[in-house]
Amino acid sequence: MNPVIRAQGLSRRYGSTVALDAVNFEIPAGRIVGLIGPNGAGKTTALKAILGLGPFTGQLEVLGLDPRRQRAELMQQVSFIADVAVLPRWLKVRQALEITAGLHPRFDRERAEAFLANTEIKHNSRIGALSKGMVTQLHLALVMAIDARLLVLDEPTLGLDIIYRKSFYDALLNDYFDGERTILLTTHQVEEVEHILTDLMFISHGRIVLDESMDALGEKYLEVAVRPDQAERARALGPLSERGTLGRQQFIFEGRGRDELAALGEVRVPGVADLFVAKVRRTAP
Amino acid sequence: MRQMLTLVKRELIEHRSSWVVTTVFGGLFVLAALLAVFGLVRVGVFGEPMNVVEFADSPERFQLREGLHLGLLPIAAVLNMVMTFVVIFYFLDALYTERKDRSILFWKSLPVSDLKVVASKYLTGIVAIPLVTVVVFLATVVLVVLITGIGLWFAGGVGDVLAGGPGAIAQATLMLMYALAVQALWFAPIDGWLLLVSAFAKRAVLAWAVVPPALAVAAERLLFGTRHFLDALVYRIRGVWELAFDGRRQNVIVYHGDEVLESLPQFADLLTPGRLFASPSLWLGIVVGVLLLACAVWLRRWRDEA
Numbered sequence: 001m002n003p004v005i006r007a008q009g010l011s012r013r014y015g016s017t018v019a020l021d022a023v024n025f026e027i028p029a030g031r032i033v034g035l036i037g038p039n040g041a042g043k044t045t046a047l048k049a050i051l052g053l054g055p056f057t058g059q060l061e062v063l064g065l066d067p068r069r070q071r072a073e074l075m076q077q078v079s080f081i082a083d084v085a086v087l088p089r090w091l092k093v094r095q096a097l098e099i100t101a102g103l104h105p106r107f108d109r110e111r112a113e114a115f116l117a118n119t120e121i122k123h124n125s126r127i128g129a130l131s132k133g134m135v136t137q138l139h140l141a142l143v144m145a146i147d148a149r150l151l152v153l154d155e156p157t158l159g160l161d162i163i164y165r166k167s168f169y170d171a172l173l174n175d176y177f178d179g180e181r182t183i184l185l186t187t188h189q190v191e192e193v194e195h196i197l198t199d200l201m202f203i204s205h206g207r208i209v210l211d212e213s214m215d216a217l218g219e220k221y222l223e224v225a226v227r228p229d230q231a232e233r234a235r236a237l238g239p240l241s242e243r244g245t246l247g248r249q250q251f252i253f254e255g256r257g258r259d260e261l262a263a264l265g266e267v268r269v270p271g272v273a274d275l276f277v278a279k280v281r282r283t284a285p
Numbered sequence: 286m287r288q289m290l291t292l293v294k295r296e297l298i299e300h301r302s303s304w305v306v307t308t309v310f311g312g313l314f315v316l317a318a319l320l321a322v323f324g325l326v327r328v329g330v331f332g333e334p335m336n337v338v339e340f341a342d343s344p345e346r347f348q349l350r351e352g353l354h355l356g357l358l359p360i361a362a363v364l365n366m367v368m369t370f371v372v373i374f375y376f377l378d379a380l381y382t383e384r385k386d387r388s389i390l391f392w393k394s395l396p397v398s399d400l401k402v403v404a405s406k407y408l409t410g411i412v413a414i415p416l417v418t419v420v421v422f423l424a425t426v427v428l429v430v431l432i433t434g435i436g437l438w439f440a441g442g443v444g445d446v447l448a449g450g451p452g453a454i455a456q457a458t459l460m461l462m463y464a465l466a467v468q469a470l471w472f473a474p475i476d477g478w479l480l481l482v483s484a485f486a487k488r489a490v491l492a493w494a495v496v497p498p499a500l501a502v503a504a505e506r507l508l509f510g511t512r513h514f515l516d517a518l519v520y521r522i523r524g525v526w527e528l529a530f531d532g533r534r535q536n537v538i539v540y541h542g543d544e545v546l547e548s549l550p551q552f553a554d555l556l557t558p559g560r561l562f563a564s565p566s567l568w569l570g571i572v573v574g575v576l577l578l579a580c581a582v583w584l585r586r587w588r589d590e591a
Contacts, residue, residue: 053393054589071586075396082390089386090299102291103395139391 002064003028004150004182005050009058012045019045021206022058027199029149031213032183034193036276037203043186046203047154050184051080063149076106079143080152087139089128093121100142112145115175133164140168144176151176153185157192165189169196194272204280223252223270224261234264241278252278288397292405293413296379303375303409304417310367311425314360318429322436353449357426357457364425365464368418372410376479377490379406380585389585399586403480407578410476411469422461426454463556464529471525471567473574481577484584521570528561 003026010023020042027033037043048054052067052074060067065074087096093116101109116123119137127135136156143151157165173196177183187193200217202210212220225248226234235242237260239251252270253261261267270278297303380403383389392402430453434446479494486493502515531554561567 048589051393053390055587072396072398072401075394080394082394083387086387086390088299088383088388088391095298099291099295100395102294103288103397105396143394 004031004063005184006061007046007049007059010046010049010056010060011058012042012049012054012056018206020049020056023203023206023208025201025208025211027182027184029182030179031198032177032196033185033199033201034190034197034272035184035186035201035203036190036272037186038280041203042206043203044154045206047080047152047184047186051078051152076104077148078150078152079146079148080154081139081143081156082154083158087127087135089126091127092123093125093127093130093138094123096127096138096142097123104146106147107142108145108147110145112141115141115144115171133160136160136164136168140171144171149181151181151183153183153187155187156185157187157189165192169193172196190273190276191271197272200272202276202279209279210275217275218269221252221254221270221275222256222258222261222267223250223274224265224267225250226265230264237261237264241274241281243274250274288401289405289408292397292402293409296375296406296409297413297417299382300375300378300409303371303414304421306371307364307368307418307421310364311421314363314425315428315432318432322432353430353446353453357429357453358460360426360429361422361457361461361464364418364422365461365468368414368465369468372414372476373479375414376406376410376476377483377494379410380480380483380581381486381490384588400582403484403578403582403585407476407480415465415469418465419458419462423454423458426457430454460556463558467525467529467558467561471529471561471570472521474570474577475521475574477574477577477581481581481584484581484588520566524566525561528564528567529557531555531557 005025005027007023007025010020011018012020023042023046035043035046045054045056049056049060050062050067052071055068062074063077067074091099097109097112100107100112116138119134119141121130121134121138127138130138140156157168160168169192172183185193197214199213200210201208221240224234228247228249231242231249234249234251237251237253237256239253241252243250248265251264252275258267383392427450430446430450434444434450437446438444482490482494498514498518502512502518505511505514
């Protein structure tokens, strides 16, 4: 089966700044991919290229289409939430449903209504009068009612209370994701999405520095809690990173066998946030 | 088609002033008619201002049928002028506010091409808002004719206004629709320019719309000592009336003693669409308008909102 997204030599520069530096990646169908990177790493630039919102050089195919030339066609199959604040504030909730139904042939209004029925959002409210959490719920209701093959989320829970953040991802996973659709999301709150992702991509300074499935991650990257007297032995194995916590030195290794490391101390799969820091710090110029 | 109607509906919801302002002005005319009937204001159409009761007794009431045709046209002219300003500001806002409040990212998540979106905004300005204006005009003049007609009937048993009303309304409405259609075509380059500025400017859209043409006029004067661009602009703003209407027939009622010899209904003679359509200026303007609109579409497609 063809990948949902295939990028080859994908580049974009803003003046003398290279935002994306000849990036290659493929995202197959049915995955939930987290694109993680510090501010200015190129996340949003990559998403914009995929959504046909910005120019780029190199090759990029999304669902077999060219986002530059076939944007309107592509949007039949791709949904995105760019930022929670972008729903037009002057629309009423009812009008938002009507207009989306009038513009999107794959929008199922009943599905959106059913989702809204579980919230406190009223049809006659103006969107500008809703709380930020409610606007996000509404946007999610609109997007989840669209029968799309790819959903792109750029910092969807930015500025939301923890309760809304949690219910946002629960709804996404339980009511939307069906194993055939593909979700690509970026976020700062790595810990929140860690458990729902199937794939992880790290991006730093316009380059992809890690691109693994979550399953493979545990085989490739291991974290060992080493007693201080063993630290020199651990350093000799070339760790990605080292940090001290609670009388132990935590080392993250790439491509070392579990048995080899077990001699040094307790071995486990590193948290995404720690791995991210290790990887990105290492690749920083 | 469904998409286009939805897009136009979006515009009318987003830019409420596009129909609210003309409606308010229509309401003012109805209010004025009411006040005139109750003797609170005096209306002077010909000669001395008078209220409805005095008018019903005056000899001038015999010219009422003819006068009615003329009385409705100023209402049409005022509503048309108000609408023209409304449309100017609508075009300036149309591609600007969605960028300013970032809602463009929501609109761009829907499967609608930028060509279609810009077309919907242009059509809103040259078709939807004018249609709303025609409806407002119709509602206004029907009420004005009913109010003054009934007032005159009670004041002195004068039925002329009620009897002549439908014909006068139909004629004035046709006149308004013709004027609106003619303006839609003739002002294409101005409309295209306003939409382009709306798609381009980061702020101060009005200044962006006015300053560059003003600078161009000044530059031409300084460098070449000529004023061709200024003349072209003035012609573009005013020239349509000379082409689309026959200005020589301004004496609309010709009297011989108390007899009316000739009155306005040679209405068709006033309109000269043939002369307008034969004018190269019209077609040149449309070509320029389309080019400017194409630039606006390109900008909306490729402008990076980050």
